[in-house]
Amino acid sequence: MRHTTSILIASLALGAMINGCTSPTGTAPGDRGSKVSPVVAAVADAPAPEVRIRHANGAVATDSKPASEAGVEILKAGGNAVDAAIATALTLSVTRPYSCGLGGGGFMLIFVEETGESRALDFRETCPTRVGPEFYANLPPSASGYDPSLYGGRAVAIPGQLPGMIAAHDAFGTLPLEVIVAPAVRAARAGFAVDANYLSAVEKVRSLRKSHPDLRPTSRWIWDRLCQRGVIEVGDIIRQPELAEYLERFGREGIAAWSGPEGIAALLTGVDRAFDGVLRPRDIQDYKVVWREPLVAKDVFEDYDALLMPPPSSGGIAIAQVLAMMEHRLPSAGDPLPGTAAYSHLMVESMRHAFADRARHLADADFVDVPVDRLLDREKIEAAADRIQFNEVLATNSCGVIEGGAADVLKDEGTSHFSVIDNQGMTVACTQTINGTFGSLLAVPEIGVILNNEMNDFTTIPGASNLFGLKQSDRNLPEPGKRPLSSMSPTILLRDGQTAVTAGASGGPRIITGTLQVLLEVIHGGKSGRAAVDAPRLHHQWKPEILRLEAGLAVLQPELEAVGHDVETTGGVGVVQAIVVHDDGLEPASDPRKGGASAGW
Numbered sequence: 001m002r003h004t005t006s007i008l009i010a011s012l013a014l015g016a017m018i019n020g021c022t023s024p025t026g027t028a029p030g031d032r033g034s035k036v037s038p039v040v041a042a043v044a045d046a047p048a049p050e051v052r053i054r055h056a057n058g059a060v061a062t063d064s065k066p067a068s069e070a071g072v073e074i075l076k077a078g079g080n081a082v083d084a085a086i087a088t089a090l091t092l093s094v095t096r097p098y099s100c101g102l103g104g105g106g107f108m109l110i111f112v113e114e115t116g117e118s119r120a121l122d123f124r125e126t127c128p129t130r131v132g133p134e135f136y137a138n139l140p141p142s143a144s145g146y147d148p149s150l151y152g153g154r155a156v157a158i159p160g161q162l163p164g165m166i167a168a169h170d171a172f173g174t175l176p177l178e179v180i181v182a183p184a185v186r187a188a189r190a191g192f193a194v195d196a197n198y199l200s201a202v203e204k205v206r207s208l209r210k211s212h213p214d215l216r217p218t219s220r221w222i223w224d225r226l227c228q229r230g231v232i233e234v235g236d237i238i239r240q241p242e243l244a245e246y247l248e249r250f251g252r253e254g255i256a257a258w259s260g261p262e263g264i265a266a267l268l269t270g271v272d273r274a275f276d277g278v279l280r281p282r283d284i285q286d287y288k289v290v291w292r293e294p295l296v297a298k299d300v301f302e303d304y305d306a307l308l309m310p311p312p313s314s315g316g317i318a319i320a321q322v323l324a325m326m327e328h329r330l331p332s333a334g335d336p337l338p339g340t341a342a343y344s345h346l347m348v349e350s351m352r353h354a355f356a357d358r359a360r361h362l363a364d365a366d367f368v369d370v371p372v373d374r375l376l377d378r379e380k381i382e383a384a385a386d387r388i389q390f391n392e393v394l395a396t397n398s399c400g401v402i403e404g405g406a407a408d409v410l411k412d413e414g415t416s417h418f419s420v421i422d423n424q425g426m427t428v429a430c431t432q433t434i435n436g437t438f439g440s441l442l443a444v445p446e447i448g449v450i451l452n453n454e455m456n457d458f459t460t461i462p463g464a465s466n467l468f469g470l471k472q473s474d475r476n477l478p479e480p481g482k483r484p485l486s487s488m489s490p491t492i493l494l495r496d497g498q499t500a501v502t503a504g505a506s507g508g509p510r511i512i513t514g515t516l517q518v519l520l521e522v523i524h525g526g527k528s529g530r531a532a533v534d535a536p537r538l539h540h541q542w543k544p545e546i547l548r549l550e551a552g553l554a555v556l557q558p559e560l561e562a563v564g565h566d567v568e569t570t571g572g573v574g575v576v577q578a579i580v581v582h583d584d585g586l587e588p589a590s591d592p593r594k595g596g597a598s599a600g601w
């Protein structure tokens with residue numbers, strides 16, 4: 001669906017932008033075609049040789065090679081995409097223990113191509129019963145001045161990871177849980193090799209322990225065991241026998257091993273309380289996952305429909321808004337392609353609208369009224385897009401698709417996204433998190449589980465920014481049982497009722513902007529999954545008013561500054577894992593920004 005606009009393109013700056021257009025390269029996703037054997041061949045016309053990968057029977061894209069291989073192992077054993085997703089998720093908790101794990105939570109979007117059914121599983125962490133809206137405002141600072149919603153027991157929200165895995169398995173699983181946990185158990189027991197990204201997490205812990213000596217007892221187990229007291233190199237093997245044993249038990253006993261009378265609730269809450277936490281065994285026993293209806297955005301960009309995560313994800317709404325704004329305004333800018341200044345400006349202004357809405361209106365819709373329908377109203381989105389000027393930036397207070405709401409009220413941290421497609425087209429997009437690097441820095445040593453610091457995703461102090469510099473409204477204040485607003489954005493784009501692309505990311509608010517840009521690189525830029533994920537990206541989250549460019553886009557800085565953007569260069573904008581469906585097979589693409597590697601068969 002194309003929409004025309006009467007806005008005139010008038011500025012010299014824009015002229016320069018449009019002249020920067022390039023022609024598309026690579027191939028767009030096609031209808032599902034014949035299944036073929038994996039093929040690896042060079043793409044002749046790519047600027048740098050690109051390895052061309054297609055898989056006939058299934059594909060998994062994660063930020064950790066053993067986890068991608070775990071998923072494929074389960075697919076080969078006859079499991080479906082959900083079985084493979086559970087194996088992948090659990091293996092990631094072993095190999096990326098600073099990003100996700102049993103002490104965290106997440107979102108899983110599932111599309112069953114055979115029936116057209118789609119489901120959204122919310123296993124996000126929730127606020128403990130003893131924490132209310134004023135909790136953090138009334139806390140004295142720690143001795144070294146760290147934020148108590150970030151580290152130690154008071155940062156820990158009630159984990160939902162294992163209840164989530166069980167819910168997904170009960171609803172869609174086909175293989176026994178004992179079989180599904182096997183690759184994760186193996187990775188934990190035999191160990192995995194440390195890579196460069198792992199070392200960056202170790203450095204983060206080293207620096208925190210230096211700047212905040214009162215976090216040394218809190219982080220002791222993580223520092224001693226997972227960081228090897230800082231004496232660690234690429235290729236070193238990390239073994240987690242306690243976690244291996246616990247995962248095996250989970251495979252045998254299911255949810256009882258977590259929250260049943262013989263589960264570990266007391267153990268978990270004991271550790272938490274020893275470090276000023278407030279978790280109670282009942283918090284863990286009473287935790288409930290929520291099955292939600294995915295947001296469906298029809299014809300969101302040309303002939304693509306989007307399946308998106310509803311609140312408490314903010315990403316679903318933001319991605320739908322930006323895709324629709326881009327579709328509406330790209331023609332009036334001469335259909336510029338990704339990598340040009342005109343395209344980038346349009347993208348940034350659309351992001352600013354979406355992040356303004358995020359800050360003002362979004363929170364857990366089970367607790368506050370979130371105007372989802374109005375935020376996704378196509379006319380309102382197009383009206384907001386029409387306010388975008390090509391020769392200047394919108395005033396901060398003019399941003400947002402809908403009016404009203406209190407506005408003044410946030411690099412890759414502890415999150416991991418993966419995507420799976422099986423041989424029936426069943427698609428899983430799953431993002432899981434413990435929020436910051438190694439979450440709260442607290443571990444339960446007996447079972448090797450790291451506890452999240454998801455409480456910092458709430459508006460802990462009205463008016464203050466969170467870990468990611470995001471401003472959020474009072475609607476997102478903590479309340480018992482409430483889920484903190486999230487940027488996690490597992491997304492599936494359909495064409496003609498079949499999966500065309502699935503993507504998602506880690507990286508705080510850069511999850512949203514990273515995912516969006518990869519999707520558009522494929523569906524508008526015509527790129528392969530590999531080229532789309534590799535392409536340089538930008539980020540703007542409305543507040544602070546700073547446009548961040550990866551180095552590969554730094555060449556655009558003068559043109560973007562000329563129209564009024566305050567520009568800085570930055571490290572990675574999200575870590576995106578995607579799978580693109582081509583006529584001749586599945587193309588998984590893991591993001592090199594975190595050293596990921598995909599697998600398939």
Ligand code: GLY
Pocket residue numbers: 415433434435436454457485486487488508509
């Ligand atoms: N913890 C990151 C997010 O949920 O957005």
